[in-house]
Amino acid sequence: MxxxxxxxxxxxxxxxxxxxxxxxxxxxxxxxxxxxxxxxxxxxxxxxxxxxxxxxxxxxxxxxxxxxxxxxxxxxxxxxxxxxxxxxxxxxxxxxxxxxxxxAEPVLVAASGKREGIVVISGTGSLAFGLDKTGKRTRVGGWGHLIGDEGSGYDIGMRAIQAAFRSHDGRESPTSLLELILKELEFDRVEQLIPFVYQKAGKQDIAALAKLVNEAYMAGDETAARILTDAINELYQMTRTIIKALEFENKEIALVCNGSVFGRIDYVYREFAKRVTDEFPLIRVVTPKRDAAFGAAQIALLSL
The missing domain is CATH 3.30.420.40 (ATPase, nucleotide binding domain)
Incomplete structure (x- = not known):
């Protein structure tokens, strides 16, 4: 068979x-x-x-x-x-x-059933990818955590650590992020964060701290709100670049949001979707209901 x-x-x-x-x-x-x-x-x-x-x-x-x-x-x-x-x-x-x-392409097909549209991924890393009906592809970001990955879980987590240190130094206003990070990692002192960041932590460990930024934001922390707003801005600029490059400004296409940040931080998904649809009202922002392996199988079927 x-x-x-x-x-x-x-x-x-x-x-x-x-x-x-x-x-x-x-x-x-x-x-x-x-x-x-x-x-x-x-x-x-x-x-x-x-x-x-x-x-x-x-x-x-x-x-x-x-x-x-x-x-x-x-x-x-x-x-x-x-x-x-x-x-x-x-x-x-x-x-x-x-x-x-x-x-990204299997995620697009899994969510929309078409090989046309945009995928924005914000998980441990970040990436924006677009494909039009002629087969033209455009990609923005996805350069890795040392160079880019703006708006990703890693980016949010690292900004939280940086803000915690700046607050500890007195360079920025107090934030609950320092206390939350120390509690999450079971540390007693801020100095314990140094070997954690430089010697122990991998990308996923840093990205896992993004949930604490959301927790602080929900409690009214202004620093956390700024970090999440900056992430939204980065993801939006990546997406806008794709839209312009593929001339999707006035097309009814799907924009698929995928990854743990979109899935677990409602503020990021909600405000990102609002910014996109406010400027490009014909674009439909969705989340995938099937996984990327299913989307890859659909691409395989379309290739026959």
Whole structure:
């Protein structure tokens, strides 16, 4: 039986969606990370081999009957990564159509059912991606936490730490963020934050502090409100750049908001959506109801 596969290739895990050619689900699986920036070529190649092997074993199908496969992963649409991933998938025995794209396009298709529109991601990192009906693609941001990721959970968390130190020094007005951060990390002194930031914490650890900014904002903290407003402004500017580049100003297209910041901080999602629709009233702001692996499978079906 012919089938398609969609893979959402993350930096900590990957999700696989296997479907019949009529779109009906065969199975869903979770496997190891398949993001080249997080793991490197050899590890990603092995993870793909393991994931596809699990799918064949669980479904009883053969890899030769895979009519099409789509892998969406951060940065995978760049030429070098694109070539490497195609080679890895072919090395697993896939002879059907292979589509490699970034991690945003499957989210767009999962939410809108179309390969046209905009995706804005604000999770640990941030990214804006747009695609028009002619296939023109535009991307803004997504440069990583050391260079960019403005408006992301990491950005919000790091700004909270910086504000806590500035408040502790007396350079800024008092904020509840310092107390909240120390309590969350079970620290007694502000100095304990230094080895945490420089030696221990990863991107996700810093991004996890974004929830404290929301907590402080809900309690009326002005510093927290400023941090969240700055994040909204950054995400809006990224989005506006996409809209202008693809001439979506007067088009009825979907703008998909995805990621933990949009999902867990209502103020950010609400005010971001308001800013977009106030300037571009025809744009429909939505959140995805299906995951990116489902969207990748839909892209695979559309490629046939």
């Amino acid at each position: 012919k089938y398609v596969i969609g893979i959402d290739g993350g930096g900590t895990k990957s999700l696989l969606h296997m479907a019949k050619l009529n779109g009906n689900l065969i199975l869903e699986l979770q496997g190891g990370p398949t993001n080249l920036y997080a793991q490197g070529n050899e590890a990603v190649g092995q993870a793909l081999k393991n994931l596809l092997g699990q799918a064949m074993e669980a479904s009883g199908e053969t890899i030769a009957d895979c009519a099409a496969i789509c892998l969406g992963s951060a940065g995978a649409d760049r030429p070098e990564e694109h070539r490497a991933l195609i080679g890895m998938i072919q090395g697993c025995g896939v002879t059907g159509t292979i589509t490699i794209t970034n991690d």
